[in-house]
Every structure is written in structure tokens, then in C-alpha cells.
Amino acid sequence: MLLAYYILVWNAVGKDPDKGVIMPLYTPPENLSPAAMRFIAEMGYDDKVFAAAVIDMAVKGHLTISDKDDKYTLAKKDGATAKLSPDEQRIASHLFRSGKSIVLERRNHSNIAAAKNALKTSLAFTFEKAHFISNRKAFITGVVLSALVWRRVPYLGFNQGEAAFLCLWLTLWSIGVVFLATLVVKLWMQVFSGARSLGPRWGASVRRFS
Numbered sequence: 001m002l003l004a005y006y007i008l009v010w011n012a013v014g015k016d017p018d019k020g021v022i023m024p025l026y027t028p029p030e031n032l033s034p035a036a037m038r039f040i041a042e043m044g045y046d047d048k049v050f051a052a053a054v055i056d057m058a059v060k061g062h063l064t065i066s067d068k069d070d071k072y073t074l075a076k077k078d079g080a081t082a083k084l085s086p087d088e089q090r091i092a093s094h095l096f097r098s099g100k101s102i103v104l105e106r107r108n109h110s111n112i113a114a115a116k117n118a119l120k121t122s123l124a125f126t127f128e129k130a131h132f133i134s135n136r137k138a139f140i141t142g143v144v145l146s147a148l149v150w151r152r153v154p155y156l157g158f159n160q161g162e163a164a165f166l167c168l169w170l171t172l173w174s175i176g177v178v179f180l181a182t183l184v185v186k187l188w189m190q191v192f193s194g195a196r197s198l199g200p201r202w203g204a205s206v207r208r209f210s
Contacts, residue, residue, distance in 0.1 A: 033085035
């Protein structure tokens with residue numbers, strides 16, 4: 001019954017909808033910052049979201065980025081009038097709360113972490129419900145049913161200790177397999193992506209030296 005539930009739910013809401021006709025756009029979408037576009041495209045937060053926000057703030061003239069001894073320093077410009085997006089405003093309020101400049105290094109971890117968390121919270125609150133379908137109800141129902149099945153296992157002929165150990169071991173093993181499979185897929189995608197980008201460079205190099 002549990003397997004049937006997961007199969008039915010997967011067929012109902014687990015598959016992504018058809019993409020339909022893709023229309024190319026040659027300008028950035030209105031009212032979306034670079035950080036927001038990265039967040040939506042990846043359906044989540046990563047360090048590139050923060051980097052995109054900081055670079056956009058520099059492009060708008062709100063701050064400068066300098067590199068010295070492999071350490072990056074962000075300095076707020078005096079009299080900056082650029083209009084920042086709400087997520088960029090949250091970053092600025094945390095990065096420069098102790099001064100007009102900050103070095104991106106470990107000793108400033110608290111301010112940097114606070115800025116990243118504020119950015120992540122702002123983007124999640126603004127875009128998750130509008131753009132992502134999490135299927136939380138189906139997930140919670142599956143967790144409840146799985147817990148009920150797990151509770152019934154001791155009555156299927158195993159003693160309670162063996163049943164608990166078996167369920168725990170299978171659960172951890174399944175989580176580990178899924179994690180490793182996901183990691184392998186991502187690594188292979190990076191390999192293929194790197195190979196595609198290397199192709200034009202290799203061809204250009206051959207033409208240059210031939």
C-alpha cells in the first residue's frame with residue numbers, strides 16, 4: 001500500500017510539467033535582480049546567488065570590490081544613490097553595519113553569514129511560493145504513512161530489536177544511496193559542461209598554432 005501511494009503521488013505531482021514553447025528574451029526580466037534570477041533558475045540558494053548580488057551592487061555603483069593578497073574587500077561608496085533591490089538592501093545593511101568596508105575573510109564571518117542568511121530568507125519569502133511547487137502535503141502524508149508502516153514491522157514476525165535495527169539500517173542506506181547518486185549526476189553534469197566549454201577553446205588554439 002505504501003509503495004502504491006508513492007507511485008500514485010509520483011505520477012500525479014512528482015514529474016515536472018511540460019516546458020512548452022520557450023521564447024528567448026534578450027534583456028533581463030523586469031523587477032528581478034541577478035541574485036533572484038539565479039535563485040529561481042537553481043530553485044534554491046547557493047554561493048553564486050550571493051556573488052551575483054554583490055557584483056550587481058558594484059555595477060550600480062553602490063560599492064567597490066578590490067583584491068589584495070587574494071583577499072577581497074568590499075567598500076561602500078560615499079553618496080551612492082543607486083537603487084538597490086530589496087534583497088541587495090538586506091545584504092548592504094548587514095555587510096556594512098560595522099563600518100564602510102569589509103574584508104571577505106574568516107574574522108568577519110558573523111557579518112558575512114548574516115548577510116547571506118538575510119539574502120536567502122528574502123529570496124525564499126519572495127519567490128518560493130510564487131515560483132516553486134514543493135508538494136509538502138504529499139511529502140508529509142508519505143512520512144506519516146512510512147512511520148505507521150515502520151511501527152507495524154515488529155508485528156510481522158521479527159522481534160522488536162531486529163525490526164528496529166533493520167528499518168534504521170535500510171533507511172540510512174537508502175538515504176546514502178540517493179545522496180551518492182545525486183552527487184554522481186552533478187559531477188558528470190559538470191564534466192560534460194566543462195567539455196562543451198573546452199571544445200571551442202581547443203578549436204581556437206588549434207587554429208592559432210596551425
